[in-house]
Amino acid sequence: IKAQVLLFLCSFPARRRRREEGRRGAGKMQACARAAGERLPLVRAPARQRLAQSFVKVSRLPSLHETNRVVSCSARVSENISHKIEASTDHILPASQDHVVKAIDAINGGQVIAVPTDTIYGFACDACSAEAVNRIYEIKGRIHTRPLAICVADVPEISRFAVVDHLPHGLLHNLLPGPVTVVLKRGENSILERSLNPGLDSIGVRVPKLDFIRSIARGAGSALALTSANLSGRPSSVSVKDFGDLWPHCSYVFDGGILPSGRAGSTIVDLITPGVYKILRDGSSREETMAVLGKFGFVEAS
Secondary structure (H helix, E strand, O other), X not given: OHHHHHHHHHHHHHHHHHHHHHHHHHHHHHHHHHHHOOOOOOOOOOHHHHHHHHHHHXXXXXXXXXXXXXXXXXXXHHHHHHHHHHHHOOOEEEOOHHHHHHHHXXXXXXXXXXXXXXXXXXXXXEOOOHHHHHHHHHHHOOOOOOOOEEEOOOHHHHHHOEOOOOOOOOHHHHHOOOOEEEEEEEOOOOOOOOOOOOOOOEEEEEOOOOXXXXXXXXHHOOOEEEXXXXXXXXXXXXXXXXXXXXXXXXXXXXXXXXXXXXXXOOEEEEOOOOOEEXXXXXXXXXXXXXXXXXXXXXXXXX
């Protein structure tokens, strides 16, 4: 038995040399085959060698310490992502009087804000700032030939921007504040930015029945350019979540909750011609608007 064991041990070097020669030979054959453009069949390693390699692979599994370190790193990454998401909503504020000053500062700084109205959410900026007006068009992806309305704080302010001399006394006060946009001829001495509705001599004017946006317009001392808070051609927004993808483009987004208008928007009525009106969009107050106009002797354009 000792002799057999000794013979077995002595055979190790020879067996090792044969394996090395076999590998070198196989390598030469593969090289020759590659040079000749041939492909040799895959030669699998001996079973014991494969088993040893598998033990090596198992031994390379991460330790518990390494695993905990990976988990800890993942947790930090998740925490950072969560922090960024939370940080990105810092400019989402309640539409309350506490934040009116911030809105006014943004408007006077040429920025665009998102605000609730008495119908739907809108984008607003200084209507006398070319840069701000252009920014609204860019955010909405809207061509400049599509008109924007303006918003003023009080009915008497309308005469600063539009012609109202032909209207019966008290008519505008009966329509506004409310969910109505009145289209009038643009005033010759209007200080509105010329890039606002270029090529048009008319302007749509709103006085929403909502203190928040009226306080902003009053504090800014100017008219606000106002349009729906959505991409051009998309449905209008009745909550801030409806236009969440556009939040980053606004200096502030003021959340007034879910608005009850049902996405109808304001009723748009053309009052340029004396004694005649034309409904351009039904909106949320068509019947009420027509009733008021009828009391003042207006007739609908045929």
